[in-house]
Amino acid sequence: DAGVIQSPRHEVTEMGQEVTLRCKPISGHDYLFWYRQTMMRGLELLIYFNNNVPIDDSGMPEDRFSAKMPNASFSTLKIQPSEPRDSAVYFCASSRHLSGANVLTFGAGSRLTVL
Amino acid sequence: AQRVTQPEKLLSVFKGAPVELKCNYSYSGSPELFWYVQYSRQRLQLLLRHISRESIKGFTADLNKGETSFHLKKPFAQEEDSAMYYCALRYNQGGKLIFGQGTELSVKP
Numbered sequence: 028d029a030g031v032i033q034s035p036r037h038e039v040t041e042m043g044q045e046v047t048l049r050c051k052p053i054s055g056h057d058y059l060f061w062y063r064q065t066m067m068r069g070l071e072l073l074i075y076f077n078n079n080v081p082i083d084d085s086g087m088p089e090d091r092f093s094a095k096m097p098n099a100s101f102s103t104l105k106i107q108p109s110e111p112r113d114s115a116v117y118f119c120a121s122s123r124h125l126s127g128a129n130v131l132t133f134g135a136g137s138r139l140t141v142l
Numbered sequence: 143a144q145r146v147t148q149p150e151k152l153l154s155v156f157k158g159a160p161v162e163l164k165c166n167y168s169y170s171g172s173p174e175l176f177w178y179v180q181y182s183r184q185r186l187q188l189l190l191r192h193i194s195r196e197s198i199k200g201f202t203a204d205l206n207k208g209e210t211s212f213h214l215k216k217p218f219a220q221e222e223d224s225a226m227y228y229c230a231l232r233y234n235q236g237g238k239l240i241f242g243q244g245t246e247l248s249v250k251p
Contacts, residue, residue, distance in 0.1 A: 030185075060239070062241075068243065069148075069228065069241055069242060069243030069244045070186075070228055070241035070242075070243075071241075072238055072239070072240060072241075075238055082238075083238060118186065120186075130176070130188045130191070131188070131239060133185050133186040133187070134185065135185050136185075
């Protein structure tokens with residue numbers, strides 16, 4: 028398995044533009060998470076899905092952020108309109124279950140810079 | 143509210159010195175605690191978890207419920223240990239994983 032795949036790896040955009048980040052979880056994993064990493068706040072959980080259904084989106088900063096999971100092998104995180112303070116590394120992670128020996132497997136991250 | 147605190151943003155030690163990365167948590171139930179590590183230009187990956195009581199790459203961590211701590215320790219640091227370390231808490235069976243702010247460990251030759 029290629030692991031969790033994220034794209035793009037790097038994105039530089041201008042304030043006000045729409046940004047779409049993509050994630051392909053590991054096949055067979057039924058949980059998918061989106062995290063944001065910044066120097067100031069560390070790793071923050073934005074949202075997570077179970078069997079394609081959003082379970083907890085309390086970490087989503089504001090209405091400019093939205094996430095979808097149309098099927099078991101694909102999820103998107105969209106920011107519209109983007110702002111400079113959204114600059115961060117966005118990680119996607121997946122897991123088979125949320126208990127016992129199962130742990131999160133992370134993607135390589137998408138580094139977003141909003142000018 | 144559930145919270146994970148790593149008080150040190152940066153910890154710098156010399157090779158061969160002991161290392162302790164601090165982690166405190168706030169949770170009233172029975173937590174599951176983890177340490178994740180991110181080496182330069184690599185993905186975030188699990189280092190160890192408290193339920194396994196294991197030692198990975200010379201690192202150990204003991205859950206102290208009285209002090210609500212899960213500090214990561216290694217008796218003799220190596221240069222290759224330089225990385226970003228995150229403490230994480232999973233609360234409620236099947237609950238989500240929340241992370242601390244991370245501590246950057248720098249081991250100097």
